Amino acid sequence: MSTTTGRRRQTLTVQMFSEPALPGCATTADLAALQVRLEAGGIELIVGTIVDMAGVIRAKSVPAERVESFHRRGLGASPTFNAFCVDGAGIAFTPAIGVTGDLRLRLEPGSLAAIGDQIAWGPVEFFDQQGRPDPGCARGRLRTVVAEAQIAGVDVLVGSELEFVLTDLTGERLTAGTWLPYGAAPLLACSAFHTDLLRTFTAAGLPVEQVHAEYGTDQFEISLPPAPPLRAADQVVLARVLLGRVAGRHGFGISFSPLPFVGAAGNGAHLHISFVSDGQPLLSGGSGPHGLQPAGASALGGIVTGLPEFIAVLAGSPLSGSRLGPGTWAGAYACWGLENREAAVRLCGATPGDPSGTNIEVKCIDPTANPYLAVATVLGLALRGIELAAALPDEVAVNPSSIPGDPVPRLSHDPAEAAELLANSALAQQILGGRIVESLLAVRRWELAAYAETPLEDMTVALRRVWSA
Ligand code: GLU
Ligand code: MG
Secondary structure (H helix, E strand, O other): OOEOOOOOOEOOOOOOOOOOOOOOOOOHHHHHHHHHHHHHOOOOEEEEEEEOOOOOEEEEEEEHHHHHHHHHOOEEEOHHHHHEOOOOOOEOOOOOOOOOOOEEEEEOHHHOEEEEOOEEEEEEEEEOOOOOEOOOOHHHHHHHHHHHHHHOOEEEEEEEEEEEEEEOOOOOOOOOOOOOOOOHHHHHHOHHHHHHHHHHHHHOOOOOOEEEEOOOOOEEEEEEEEEOHHHHHHHHHHHHHHHHHHHHHOOOEEEOOOOOOOOOOOOOOOEEEEEEEOOEEOOOOOOOHHHOOHHHHHHHHHHHHHHHHHHHHHOOOOOHHHHOOOOOOOOOEEEEEEOOOOEEEEEEOOEOOEOOOOEEEEOOOOOOOOHHHHHHHHHHHHHHHHHOOOOOOOOOOOOHHHOOOOOOOEOOOOHHHHHHHHHOOHHHHHHHOHHHHHHHHHHHHHHHHHHOOOOHHHHHHHHOOOOOO
16 A cells, blocks of 8 residues: 655555564565565654553654564563553562563564654564563463464454544643534534544555544544454554544644543443354354354353453553443443443344444443453453353343343442452453463552542543553
8 A cells, every 4th residue: 555644655565464473473575575665665763562551552663674673583671561550650560570581572564554754653562582472461462362263263353443532732621612422513623633534544554434523522433444353453552543643733632541531421442343153154144132143142141241350451440430330331231232332242233224244342441451452351251152152141122220120230330349350350361361460450459559549630630641642
Protein backbone atom coordinates (compact mmCIF):
# COMPACT_ATOMS: atom_id res chain seq x y z
CA MET A 1 0.00 0.00 0.00
CA SER A 2 1.34 3.45 -0.85
CA THR A 3 0.82 6.41 1.32
CA THR A 4 1.00 10.10 0.72
CA THR A 5 1.35 11.36 4.28
CA GLY A 6 4.12 13.77 5.15
CA ARG A 7 6.16 15.73 2.65
CA ARG A 8 7.70 12.64 1.04
CA ARG A 9 5.77 9.89 -0.59
CA GLN A 10 5.97 6.87 1.69
CA THR A 11 5.78 3.37 0.27
CA LEU A 12 6.12 1.24 3.37
CA THR A 13 3.91 -1.78 3.01
CA VAL A 14 2.45 -2.97 6.25
CA GLN A 15 1.97 -6.64 6.99
CA MET A 16 4.82 -7.47 4.63
CA PHE A 17 4.98 -11.04 5.76
CA SER A 18 1.93 -13.25 5.49
CA GLU A 19 2.46 -14.36 9.09
CA PRO A 20 4.10 -12.50 11.97
CA ALA A 21 7.71 -13.67 12.16
CA LEU A 22 8.33 -13.96 15.92
CA PRO A 23 9.39 -15.95 17.91
CA GLY A 24 11.68 -17.34 15.21
CA CYS A 25 13.47 -14.87 13.02
CA ALA A 26 12.45 -13.30 9.75
CA THR A 27 14.73 -14.44 6.94
CA THR A 28 17.69 -12.36 5.91
CA ALA A 29 16.07 -11.82 2.51
CA ASP A 30 12.84 -10.58 4.08
CA LEU A 31 14.72 -8.21 6.36
CA ALA A 32 16.84 -6.92 3.48
CA ALA A 33 13.66 -6.29 1.48
CA LEU A 34 12.15 -4.52 4.47
CA GLN A 35 15.22 -2.31 4.82
CA VAL A 36 14.90 -1.29 1.18
CA ARG A 37 11.24 -0.44 1.65
CA LEU A 38 11.97 1.56 4.78
CA GLU A 39 14.56 3.58 2.90
CA ALA A 40 12.28 4.06 -0.11
CA GLY A 41 9.50 5.20 2.20
CA GLY A 42 11.75 7.72 3.90
CA ILE A 43 11.33 6.00 7.28
CA GLU A 44 13.90 7.29 9.75
CA LEU A 45 12.71 5.97 13.10
CA ILE A 46 11.25 2.64 14.22
CA VAL A 47 9.13 2.84 17.37
CA GLY A 48 8.39 -0.48 19.08
CA THR A 49 5.67 -0.65 21.73
CA ILE A 50 4.61 -2.96 24.52
CA VAL A 51 1.55 -2.59 26.70
CA ASP A 52 2.25 -3.08 30.39
CA MET A 53 0.06 -4.66 33.06
CA ALA A 54 -1.47 -1.27 33.90
CA GLY A 55 -2.56 -0.95 30.26
CA VAL A 56 -0.05 1.82 29.55
CA ILE A 57 1.70 1.81 26.16
CA ARG A 58 5.50 2.02 26.53
CA ALA A 59 8.04 2.36 23.74
CA LYS A 60 11.66 2.02 22.67
CA SER A 61 12.95 3.18 19.32
CA VAL A 62 15.89 2.77 16.94
CA PRO A 63 17.09 4.50 13.76
CA ALA A 64 15.54 2.74 10.76
CA GLU A 65 18.85 1.21 9.68
CA ARG A 66 18.86 -0.83 12.90
CA VAL A 67 15.60 -2.65 12.12
CA GLU A 68 17.33 -6.01 11.68
CA SER A 69 19.07 -5.71 15.03
CA PHE A 70 15.81 -4.63 16.75
CA HIS A 71 14.20 -7.80 15.41
CA ARG A 72 17.01 -10.34 15.81
CA ARG A 73 18.85 -9.25 18.96
CA GLY A 74 16.34 -6.89 20.45
CA LEU A 75 16.92 -4.02 22.85
CA GLY A 76 17.70 -4.44 26.52
CA ALA A 77 14.82 -3.77 28.92
CA SER A 78 14.50 -4.15 32.66
CA PRO A 79 12.07 -6.87 33.82
CA THR A 80 10.35 -4.04 35.71
CA PHE A 81 8.66 -3.01 32.45
CA ASN A 82 5.95 -5.49 33.45
CA ALA A 83 5.65 -4.06 36.95
CA PHE A 84 5.30 -0.38 36.09
CA CYS A 85 2.22 1.21 37.63
CA VAL A 86 -0.23 3.63 36.20
CA ASP A 87 0.94 6.52 38.38
CA GLY A 88 4.20 6.84 36.47
CA ALA A 89 6.28 6.47 39.61
CA GLY A 90 5.44 3.12 41.13
CA ILE A 91 7.12 -0.19 40.39
CA ALA A 92 5.30 -3.19 41.85
CA PHE A 93 8.26 -5.47 42.46
CA THR A 94 7.50 -9.20 42.73
CA PRO A 95 9.68 -12.19 43.61
CA ALA A 96 10.40 -12.55 39.88
CA ILE A 97 10.72 -8.85 39.08
CA GLY A 98 13.44 -6.94 40.89
CA VAL A 99 16.21 -4.50 40.15
CA THR A 100 18.49 -7.12 38.61
CA GLY A 101 18.27 -8.98 35.33
CA ASP A 102 17.58 -7.93 31.79
CA LEU A 103 15.21 -8.89 29.00
CA ARG A 104 15.36 -8.42 25.25
CA LEU A 105 12.63 -6.45 23.50
CA ARG A 106 12.34 -7.85 19.98
CA LEU A 107 10.47 -6.14 17.18
CA GLU A 108 7.75 -7.92 15.21
CA PRO A 109 8.65 -6.79 11.68
CA GLY A 110 5.58 -8.42 10.13
CA SER A 111 3.31 -5.76 11.59
CA LEU A 112 5.23 -2.55 10.86
CA ALA A 113 3.09 0.40 9.87
CA ALA A 114 3.96 3.91 8.71
CA ILE A 115 2.52 6.41 11.20
CA GLY A 116 3.71 9.64 9.54
CA ASP A 117 6.65 11.99 10.21
CA GLN A 118 9.06 9.35 8.81
CA ILE A 119 8.21 6.99 11.67
CA ALA A 120 7.22 3.32 11.49
CA TRP A 121 5.51 1.64 14.42
CA GLY A 122 5.65 -2.04 15.34
CA PRO A 123 4.83 -4.26 18.33
CA VAL A 124 7.62 -5.83 20.38
CA GLU A 125 7.83 -8.91 22.59
CA PHE A 126 9.93 -9.80 25.63
CA PHE A 127 12.53 -12.57 25.39
CA ASP A 128 15.09 -13.68 27.96
CA GLN A 129 18.81 -13.45 27.42
CA GLN A 130 18.89 -17.05 26.20
CA GLY A 131 16.49 -16.05 23.43
CA ARG A 132 13.47 -17.80 24.95
CA PRO A 133 10.04 -16.15 25.13
CA ASP A 134 9.57 -14.47 28.52
CA PRO A 135 6.58 -15.90 30.45
CA GLY A 136 5.67 -12.39 31.62
CA CYS A 137 5.08 -11.11 28.08
CA ALA A 138 1.42 -10.31 27.33
CA ARG A 139 1.78 -10.50 23.55
CA GLY A 140 3.73 -13.75 23.87
CA ARG A 141 0.91 -15.15 26.01
CA LEU A 142 -1.68 -14.30 23.39
CA ARG A 143 0.50 -16.08 20.83
CA THR A 144 0.37 -19.18 23.05
CA VAL A 145 -3.43 -19.04 23.34
CA VAL A 146 -3.73 -18.56 19.57
CA ALA A 147 -1.58 -21.69 19.09
CA GLU A 148 -4.02 -23.58 21.35
CA ALA A 149 -6.89 -22.46 19.11
CA GLN A 150 -4.98 -23.71 16.07
CA ILE A 151 -4.41 -27.10 17.71
CA ALA A 152 -8.14 -27.26 18.53
CA GLY A 153 -8.91 -26.50 14.87
CA VAL A 154 -10.70 -23.23 15.67
CA ASP A 155 -10.23 -20.16 13.47
CA VAL A 156 -10.89 -16.95 15.36
CA LEU A 157 -11.68 -13.38 14.37
CA VAL A 158 -11.73 -10.44 16.77
CA GLY A 159 -13.16 -6.97 16.14
CA SER A 160 -12.57 -4.01 18.47
CA GLU A 161 -14.45 -0.89 19.51
CA LEU A 162 -12.43 2.05 20.76
CA GLU A 163 -14.32 4.68 22.74
CA PHE A 164 -12.49 7.87 23.64
CA VAL A 165 -13.13 11.43 24.77
CA LEU A 166 -11.56 14.45 23.12
CA THR A 167 -10.39 17.17 25.49
CA ASP A 168 -8.51 20.43 25.12
CA LEU A 169 -4.74 20.26 25.32
CA THR A 170 -4.81 20.61 29.10
CA GLY A 171 -7.19 17.68 29.46
CA GLU A 172 -10.27 19.79 30.16
CA ARG A 173 -13.71 19.60 28.59
CA LEU A 174 -14.21 20.90 25.02
CA THR A 175 -17.99 21.25 25.06
CA ALA A 176 -19.67 23.28 27.77
CA GLY A 177 -23.26 22.99 26.55
CA THR A 178 -25.56 20.25 25.35
CA TRP A 179 -24.10 17.17 23.70
CA LEU A 180 -26.15 15.14 21.26
CA PRO A 181 -25.38 11.41 21.58
CA TYR A 182 -24.97 9.85 18.12
CA GLY A 183 -25.64 13.35 16.80
CA ALA A 184 -24.73 14.45 13.32
CA ALA A 185 -23.81 17.87 14.67
CA PRO A 186 -21.00 16.78 17.02
CA LEU A 187 -19.68 14.35 14.41
CA LEU A 188 -19.59 17.01 11.71
CA ALA A 189 -18.24 19.66 14.06
CA CYS A 190 -15.11 17.55 14.26
CA SER A 191 -15.10 16.55 10.58
CA ALA A 192 -11.52 17.69 9.95
CA PHE A 193 -10.39 15.44 12.81
CA HIS A 194 -12.37 12.50 11.43
CA THR A 195 -11.23 12.79 7.83
CA ASP A 196 -7.62 13.16 8.99
CA LEU A 197 -8.20 10.08 11.14
CA LEU A 198 -9.38 8.07 8.13
CA ARG A 199 -6.45 9.24 5.98
CA THR A 200 -3.98 8.44 8.74
CA PHE A 201 -5.44 5.00 9.40
CA THR A 202 -5.47 4.20 5.68
CA ALA A 203 -1.85 5.30 5.35
CA ALA A 204 -0.96 2.92 8.18
CA GLY A 205 -2.86 0.05 6.52
CA LEU A 206 -5.41 0.02 9.31
CA PRO A 207 -9.00 -0.43 8.16
CA VAL A 208 -11.84 1.43 9.86
CA GLU A 209 -15.35 0.06 10.02
CA GLN A 210 -17.23 3.06 11.39
CA VAL A 211 -16.93 6.24 13.45
CA HIS A 212 -19.68 7.95 15.47
CA ALA A 213 -20.34 10.45 18.22
CA GLU A 214 -20.96 8.44 21.41
CA TYR A 215 -23.24 8.98 24.36
CA GLY A 216 -20.91 10.99 26.59
CA THR A 217 -20.00 14.62 26.00
CA ASP A 218 -17.06 14.87 23.57
CA GLN A 219 -17.03 11.07 23.31
CA PHE A 220 -16.49 9.26 19.99
CA GLU A 221 -16.11 5.66 18.95
CA ILE A 222 -14.18 3.99 16.18
CA SER A 223 -14.68 0.32 15.27
CA LEU A 224 -12.02 -1.88 13.74
CA PRO A 225 -13.19 -4.79 11.57
CA PRO A 226 -12.55 -8.43 12.51
CA ALA A 227 -8.96 -9.68 12.26
CA PRO A 228 -7.02 -12.71 13.56
CA PRO A 229 -6.44 -12.34 17.33
CA LEU A 230 -2.81 -11.23 17.42
CA ARG A 231 -3.36 -8.79 14.58
CA ALA A 232 -6.52 -7.48 16.26
CA ALA A 233 -4.69 -6.69 19.52
CA ASP A 234 -1.80 -5.07 17.61
CA GLN A 235 -4.32 -2.96 15.74
CA VAL A 236 -5.87 -1.65 18.96
CA VAL A 237 -2.43 -0.42 20.03
CA LEU A 238 -1.70 1.07 16.62
CA ALA A 239 -5.13 2.74 16.58
CA ARG A 240 -4.47 4.36 19.97
CA VAL A 241 -1.09 5.61 18.77
CA LEU A 242 -2.61 7.06 15.60
CA LEU A 243 -5.59 8.59 17.43
CA GLY A 244 -3.22 10.36 19.81
CA ARG A 245 -1.23 11.78 16.90
CA VAL A 246 -4.30 12.90 14.97
CA ALA A 247 -5.87 14.48 18.05
CA GLY A 248 -2.65 16.39 18.75
CA ARG A 249 -2.59 17.75 15.18
CA HIS A 250 -6.05 19.22 15.68
CA GLY A 251 -5.30 20.77 19.05
CA PHE A 252 -7.08 18.09 21.09
CA GLY A 253 -6.06 15.88 23.94
CA ILE A 254 -7.52 12.37 24.04
CA SER A 255 -8.67 10.25 26.96
CA PHE A 256 -9.15 6.48 27.05
CA SER A 257 -9.88 6.56 30.76
CA PRO A 258 -12.79 4.36 31.87
CA LEU A 259 -14.08 7.41 33.76
CA PRO A 260 -12.75 10.53 32.03
CA PHE A 261 -14.92 12.91 34.07
CA VAL A 262 -16.94 12.30 37.22
CA GLY A 263 -20.57 11.62 36.35
CA ALA A 264 -19.83 11.26 32.63
CA ALA A 265 -20.22 8.20 30.40
CA GLY A 266 -17.26 5.87 30.61
CA ASN A 267 -15.01 4.66 27.84
CA GLY A 268 -15.36 0.97 26.98
CA ALA A 269 -13.10 -1.27 24.88
CA HIS A 270 -15.58 -3.91 23.76
CA LEU A 271 -14.36 -6.93 21.80
CA HIS A 272 -16.33 -8.97 19.26
CA ILE A 273 -15.23 -12.56 18.72
CA SER A 274 -16.36 -15.31 16.35
CA PHE A 275 -15.23 -18.86 15.62
CA VAL A 276 -15.10 -21.19 12.61
CA SER A 277 -14.20 -24.85 12.72
CA ASP A 278 -13.94 -27.08 9.63
CA GLY A 279 -15.39 -24.24 7.59
CA GLN A 280 -18.48 -24.08 9.83
CA PRO A 281 -19.24 -20.97 11.88
CA LEU A 282 -19.78 -22.10 15.48
CA LEU A 283 -22.22 -19.35 16.38
CA SER A 284 -24.83 -19.87 13.67
CA GLY A 285 -26.61 -22.55 11.64
CA GLY A 286 -27.04 -24.89 14.64
CA SER A 287 -30.00 -26.14 16.63
CA GLY A 288 -29.08 -24.42 19.91
CA PRO A 289 -30.48 -21.11 21.18
CA HIS A 290 -30.40 -18.49 18.39
CA GLY A 291 -28.83 -21.03 16.04
CA LEU A 292 -25.71 -21.72 18.11
CA GLN A 293 -23.77 -24.89 17.30
CA PRO A 294 -23.00 -27.08 20.36
CA ALA A 295 -19.36 -25.91 20.36
CA GLY A 296 -20.48 -22.30 19.93
CA ALA A 297 -22.85 -22.59 22.90
CA SER A 298 -19.97 -24.04 24.96
CA ALA A 299 -17.64 -21.22 23.89
CA LEU A 300 -20.28 -18.69 24.96
CA GLY A 301 -20.86 -20.60 28.21
CA GLY A 302 -17.12 -20.65 28.93
CA ILE A 303 -16.87 -16.89 28.46
CA VAL A 304 -19.95 -16.02 30.53
CA THR A 305 -19.09 -18.23 33.50
CA GLY A 306 -15.38 -17.40 33.53
CA LEU A 307 -15.55 -13.62 33.15
CA PRO A 308 -16.13 -12.73 36.85
CA GLU A 309 -12.68 -14.08 37.76
CA PHE A 310 -10.97 -11.89 35.14
CA ILE A 311 -12.34 -8.43 35.91
CA ALA A 312 -8.97 -7.40 37.39
CA VAL A 313 -7.55 -8.08 33.90
CA LEU A 314 -10.40 -6.60 31.86
CA ALA A 315 -11.54 -3.63 33.95
CA GLY A 316 -9.37 -3.53 37.05
CA SER A 317 -7.89 -0.04 37.33
CA PRO A 318 -8.80 2.16 40.31
CA LEU A 319 -11.30 3.99 38.04
CA SER A 320 -12.77 0.93 36.32
CA GLY A 321 -15.39 0.11 38.95
CA SER A 322 -16.93 3.55 38.57
CA ARG A 323 -17.67 2.78 34.92
CA LEU A 324 -18.98 -0.73 35.40
CA GLY A 325 -22.43 0.21 36.62
CA PRO A 326 -26.00 -0.64 35.62
CA GLY A 327 -27.71 1.56 33.06
CA THR A 328 -24.52 2.47 31.20
CA TRP A 329 -24.39 -0.32 28.58
CA ALA A 330 -20.98 -1.20 29.97
CA GLY A 331 -22.01 -4.81 30.55
CA ALA A 332 -22.14 -4.70 34.33
CA TYR A 333 -24.11 -7.93 34.77
CA ALA A 334 -22.55 -11.39 34.69
CA CYS A 335 -24.91 -12.83 32.10
CA TRP A 336 -25.55 -13.08 28.38
CA GLY A 337 -28.44 -12.24 26.09
CA LEU A 338 -29.24 -11.77 22.42
CA GLU A 339 -28.62 -8.09 21.64
CA ASN A 340 -28.76 -7.35 25.39
CA ARG A 341 -26.71 -4.20 25.98
CA GLU A 342 -26.77 -4.48 29.76
CA ALA A 343 -25.30 -8.00 29.73
CA ALA A 344 -21.53 -8.44 30.02
CA VAL A 345 -21.82 -10.71 26.99
CA ARG A 346 -24.08 -9.66 24.16
CA LEU A 347 -24.78 -12.19 21.43
CA CYS A 348 -24.92 -10.23 18.18
CA GLY A 349 -27.03 -12.30 15.82
CA ALA A 350 -26.79 -12.66 12.08
CA THR A 351 -30.07 -11.55 10.55
CA PRO A 352 -31.39 -11.18 7.01
CA GLY A 353 -30.74 -7.44 7.43
CA ASP A 354 -27.13 -8.03 8.50
CA PRO A 355 -26.00 -11.50 7.45
CA SER A 356 -22.33 -10.81 8.15
CA GLY A 357 -22.20 -13.37 10.94
CA THR A 358 -23.05 -13.93 14.54
CA ASN A 359 -20.47 -12.83 17.04
CA ILE A 360 -20.04 -12.54 20.78
CA GLU A 361 -19.52 -9.02 22.11
CA VAL A 362 -17.75 -8.78 25.48
CA LYS A 363 -18.82 -5.39 26.79
CA CYS A 364 -17.33 -5.24 30.27
CA ILE A 365 -13.77 -4.63 29.00
CA ASP A 366 -12.38 -1.10 29.36
CA PRO A 367 -9.29 0.56 27.84
CA THR A 368 -7.18 -0.05 30.96
CA ALA A 369 -7.04 -3.72 29.97
CA ASN A 370 -3.88 -4.79 28.20
CA PRO A 371 -5.35 -5.60 24.73
CA TYR A 372 -3.22 -8.75 24.39
CA LEU A 373 -4.42 -10.07 27.74
CA ALA A 374 -8.02 -9.07 27.02
CA VAL A 375 -8.04 -11.09 23.78
CA ALA A 376 -6.13 -13.95 25.44
CA THR A 377 -8.71 -14.03 28.26
CA VAL A 378 -11.79 -14.08 26.05
CA LEU A 379 -10.30 -16.59 23.61
CA GLY A 380 -8.88 -18.74 26.41
CA LEU A 381 -12.27 -18.89 28.16
CA ALA A 382 -13.99 -19.82 24.90
CA LEU A 383 -11.47 -22.58 24.17
CA ARG A 384 -11.86 -24.04 27.66
CA GLY A 385 -15.62 -23.88 27.24
CA ILE A 386 -15.35 -25.86 24.00
CA GLU A 387 -12.87 -28.35 25.46
CA LEU A 388 -15.07 -29.06 28.51
CA ALA A 389 -18.37 -28.89 26.57
CA ALA A 390 -19.43 -26.21 29.03
CA ALA A 391 -23.14 -25.72 29.60
CA LEU A 392 -24.68 -22.45 28.47
CA PRO A 393 -26.26 -20.53 31.38
CA ASP A 394 -29.84 -19.37 30.96
CA GLU A 395 -30.22 -16.36 28.73
CA VAL A 396 -31.19 -13.04 30.27
CA ALA A 397 -33.44 -11.49 27.67
CA VAL A 398 -34.37 -8.30 29.51
CA ASN A 399 -32.62 -5.53 31.39
CA PRO A 400 -31.26 -7.43 34.43
CA SER A 401 -32.01 -4.51 36.74
CA SER A 402 -35.72 -4.81 35.86
CA ILE A 403 -36.01 -8.32 37.30
CA PRO A 404 -37.52 -8.27 40.80
CA GLY A 405 -35.17 -9.53 43.51
CA ASP A 406 -32.00 -8.81 41.51
CA PRO A 407 -31.29 -12.46 40.65
CA VAL A 408 -28.56 -11.65 38.10
CA PRO A 409 -25.19 -11.04 39.79
CA ARG A 410 -23.11 -8.02 38.90
CA LEU A 411 -19.50 -8.27 37.89
CA SER A 412 -17.24 -6.96 40.60
CA HIS A 413 -17.01 -3.19 40.57
CA ASP A 414 -14.69 -3.14 43.57
CA PRO A 415 -11.11 -3.37 42.25
CA ALA A 416 -9.89 -4.92 45.54
CA GLU A 417 -12.48 -7.68 45.30
CA ALA A 418 -11.70 -8.15 41.59
CA ALA A 419 -8.01 -8.61 42.46
CA GLU A 420 -8.91 -11.29 45.04
CA LEU A 421 -11.07 -13.12 42.50
CA LEU A 422 -8.12 -13.18 40.09
CA ALA A 423 -5.71 -14.26 42.81
CA ASN A 424 -7.90 -17.28 43.57
CA SER A 425 -8.61 -18.21 39.95
CA ALA A 426 -7.24 -21.53 38.71
CA LEU A 427 -8.54 -20.58 35.25
CA ALA A 428 -6.36 -17.47 35.22
CA GLN A 429 -3.29 -19.54 35.99
CA GLN A 430 -4.14 -21.79 33.05
CA ILE A 431 -5.01 -19.09 30.55
CA LEU A 432 -2.58 -16.29 31.45
CA GLY A 433 0.12 -18.22 33.31
CA GLY A 434 1.45 -17.66 36.83
CA ARG A 435 4.01 -14.99 35.95
CA ILE A 436 1.49 -12.69 34.30
CA VAL A 437 -1.10 -13.17 37.05
CA GLU A 438 1.56 -12.38 39.65
CA SER A 439 2.75 -9.16 38.02
CA LEU A 440 -0.74 -8.02 37.11
CA LEU A 441 -1.91 -8.50 40.69
CA ALA A 442 1.14 -6.69 42.04
CA VAL A 443 0.37 -3.72 39.78
CA ARG A 444 -3.34 -3.69 40.63
CA ARG A 445 -2.63 -3.86 44.38
CA TRP A 446 -0.06 -1.06 44.16
CA GLU A 447 -2.56 1.11 42.33
CA LEU A 448 -5.27 0.38 44.89
CA ALA A 449 -2.98 1.39 47.74
CA ALA A 450 -1.68 4.46 45.90
CA TYR A 451 -5.19 5.81 45.24
CA ALA A 452 -6.98 4.54 48.34
CA GLU A 453 -7.32 8.03 49.84
CA THR A 454 -7.63 9.98 46.58
CA PRO A 455 -11.04 11.59 45.91
CA LEU A 456 -12.64 10.33 42.70
CA GLU A 457 -12.47 13.75 41.07
CA ASP A 458 -8.71 14.02 41.64
CA MET A 459 -8.22 10.47 40.37
CA THR A 460 -10.03 11.22 37.11
CA VAL A 461 -7.75 14.24 36.61
CA ALA A 462 -4.55 12.35 37.45
CA LEU A 463 -5.38 9.37 35.23
CA ARG A 464 -7.27 11.08 32.41
CA ARG A 465 -4.49 10.74 29.82
CA VAL A 466 -2.35 7.85 31.05
CA TRP A 467 -3.90 5.28 28.69
CA SER A 468 -3.34 7.52 25.66
CA ALA A 469 -0.32 7.32 23.39
N1 GLU B 1 -19.66 3.68 26.95
C1 GLU B 1 -20.16 2.36 27.27
C2 GLU B 1 -19.07 1.61 28.01
O1 GLU B 1 -18.53 2.14 28.90
C3 GLU B 1 -20.62 1.60 26.04
C4 GLU B 1 -21.73 2.24 25.26
C5 GLU B 1 -22.09 1.42 24.03
O2 GLU B 1 -22.77 0.42 24.14
O3 GLU B 1 -21.56 1.73 22.97
O4 GLU B 1 -18.75 0.50 27.74
MG1 MG C 1 -20.00 2.39 22.04
